[in-house]
Amino acid sequence: MQLEGRKVIVVGAGSGIGRGVAIAASEAGAHVVLAGRKRETLEATSELMKGPLEVRVLDASVEAEVAAFCEAVGPFDHLVSTVSQGVAGPLTGLGFASIERAFAAKLWAPIYLVKHASSRISPDxxxxxxxxxxxWKPAVGTSITSLVNGGLEAFTKAMAVELAPVRLNAISPxxxxxxxFWDRLGAEARERLFADYANKAPARRVGTTADLAAATLFAMTNPFLTGTVLSVDGGAVLM
Ligand SMILES: NC(=O)c1ccc[n+]([C@@H]2O[C@H](COP(=O)([O-])OP(=O)(O)OC[C@H]3O[C@@H](n4cnc5c(N)ncnc54)[C@H](OP(=O)(O)O)[C@@H]3O)[C@@H](O)[C@H]2O)c1
Known part of the structure; x- marks a missing residue:
């Protein structure tokens, strides 16, 4: 299965892995719909692409916006969401608003996207x-991140059963x-984290957006891959 001429929606296309996925899908010949909350970052992504594209501002945590977005985009072939809102720290110190933002990004947004887009996706x-x-690897201060990521994986598997033959997969970077993404740590702590990870992970380095974009194109185009969680982490499970 190829992406030539297929319509691919990327929610989170204004930065990081989502930007990498949008560019890779475009290079593979797809018509790409770039979605996210900030027009300027989506337009910056569009400038790195040559093929057909649409820029659509979307807050995927608001159900009415997702419904209108799906209506406007119409029939499509693949949807990728990298939507995320970081929350870190011991649970007793977390404000409810930051917990709610993390839930909205990793749980409500995927629920709204599947709910409103599934009637418009092609069967393959x-x-x-x-x-x-x-x-799968919690640490002190990751309770909400662990919860929303685990919940998203369970939801993805359940919907792969419910929406078959449409395929659903999760990628776990x-x-x-x-x-x-890691700026919230500050430069020094970020470099320490990267060095420690590179030292311990069997791949002996941290990941790149190109690594994750390649895995995403594989998930989109392999017709026998569904209901799975693809760990793309340099072998971190063995650390
Ligand atoms: N980078 C890592 O090391 C790492 C590790 C583990 C897991 N992950 C996961 O991999 C995914 C991609 O990570 P990344 O590094 O590319 O992070 P990122 O650059 O922060 O990407 C997240 C994207 O989500 C968009 N977004 C946030 N809230 C949104 C909303 N309500 N509606 C629409 N778009 C929204 C953001 O754009 P706007 O703010 O402009 O909307 C941003 O483009 C995330 O789910 C992250 O949790 C990453």
Whole structure:
């Protein structure tokens, strides 16, 4: 199965892995719909692409916006969502608003996207959602990240059963140098994290957006891959 002439929606296309996926899908010949909350970052992604594309501003955590977005985009073949809102720290210190943002990005947004887009996806199409390694490797301060990533993986599997033959998969990245994702740590702590990960992971490096984009294209185009969580983490499970 190829992406030439297929319509691919990327929610989160304005940065990091989503930007990498949008560019790779475009290079593979897809018509790409770039979605996210900030027009300027989506337009910056569009400038790195040559093929047919649409830029659509979308807050995927608002159901009415997702419904209108799906109506406007119409029939499509594949949808990828990298939507994420970071929340870190011991549970007792977390404000409810930050917990709610993390739920909205990793749980409500995928639910709304599947609910409103599934009647418009082609039968050989796919949804690919991004979870993360904290689902299976928690640390102090990751309770909500672990919860939403694990929940997203369970939802993806359940919907792969419910929507078959449409395929749904989750990709679980390890530590990826994707731009701003780790900025909240500050430069020094980020470099320490990257060095520690590279030292321990069997791949001996952190991931790149190209690694994750290649895995996403594989998930989109392999017709026998569904209901699975693809760990793309340099072997972190063995650390
Ligand atoms: N990078 C890593 O090391 C790593 C590790 C484990 C898991 N992951 C997961 O991999 C995925 C991609 O990560 P990344 O590094 O590319 O992160 P990123 O650059 O922060 O990408 C997240 C994207 O989601 C968009 N977004 C956030 N809330 C949204 C909303 N309500 N509606 C629409 N778009 C929204 C953001 O754009 P706007 O703010 O402009 O909307 C942004 O483009 C995420 O799900 C992340 O949790 C990454």
């Amino acid at each position: 199409g796919s949804f690919t959602f991004f979870s993360g390694f904290r689902a 390890g530590v990826v140098d994707s731009g701003s």
